Amino acid sequence: MKIKVGFGFDVHQLKDAHPFIIGGVDLGHHKGAFGHSDADVLLHAICDALLGAANLGDIGFHFKNTDPQWKGVSSILLLQETVKLITEKGWEIGNIDAMLCLEAPKINPHIPQMKANIASAIAISEEDISIKATTNETMGFIGREEGVVAYAVCLIQKN
Ligand SMILES: Nc1ccn([C@@H]2O[C@H](COP(=O)(O)O)[C@@H](O)[C@H]2O)c(=O)n1
Ligand SMILES: C[C@@]1(CO)OP(=O)(O)OP(=O)(O)OC[C@H]1O
Numbered sequence: 001m002k003i004k005v006g007f008g009f010d011v012h013q014l015k016d017a018h019p020f021i022i023g024g025v026d027l028g029h030h031k032g033a034f035g036h037s038d039a040d041v042l043l044h045a046i047c048d049a050l051l052g053a054a055n056l057g058d059i060g061f062h063f064k065n066t067d068p069q070w071k072g073v074s075s076i077l078l079l080q081e082t083v084k085l086i087t088e089k090g091w092e093i094g095n096i097d098a099m100l101c102l103e104a105p106k107i108n109p110h111i112p113q114m115k116a117n118i119a120s121a122i123a124i125s126e127e128d129i130s131i132k133a134t135t136n137e138t139m140g141f142i143g144r145e146e147g148v149v150a151y152a153v154c155l156i157q158k159n
Helices: 041-053 075-088 108-122
Strands: 002-016 031-034 092-101 129-134 147-158
Touching: 002 041, 041 075, 041 092, 041 108, 041 147, 075 092, 075 108, 108 129
Parallel strands: 092 129
Antiparallel strands: 002 031, 002 147, 092 147
């Protein structure tokens, strides 16, 4: 059995009156993440962790932020495309562990739905997906609610 680990990071700017979608859940907050796609910072970090583990480059290489095909797209689709890329190379996902860093809103109540969205999108068990959150204790651009950050690690395996 061959095993690899991967690491991903993403950051998005927050803007007033913009949808805030994380893990495929619309948080219904007064501000939200801005990007070329739906700016789902969690799913982008997970995509980068998976691509990194398989040594397949990064999310911006596969899904260019100038390509109209990805304009406003749900990042669930980008995650599914990413998993296709690693599956084609014979990899399967062992587990994913992710950390969100944002001042508000509270993420904990939404974590079960985020896990369910990811698990059903890429056909893995919810038990193999961990999502956690922290504030930045009011400091810096995260503390001022100007941005949101996500980190993810994953393990992939093949025989
Ligand atoms: N956006 C967030 C931030 C934090 N949480 C949960 O609250 C706990 C305490 O956060 P601190 O940053 O004050 O340490 C944290 O461990 C998370 O469980 C959250 O749900 N959403
Ligand atoms: C996802 C892509 C593509 O729509 O765009 P964004 O939503 O701006 O996200 P980012 O994390 O900056 O990088 C990857 C992009 O190419």
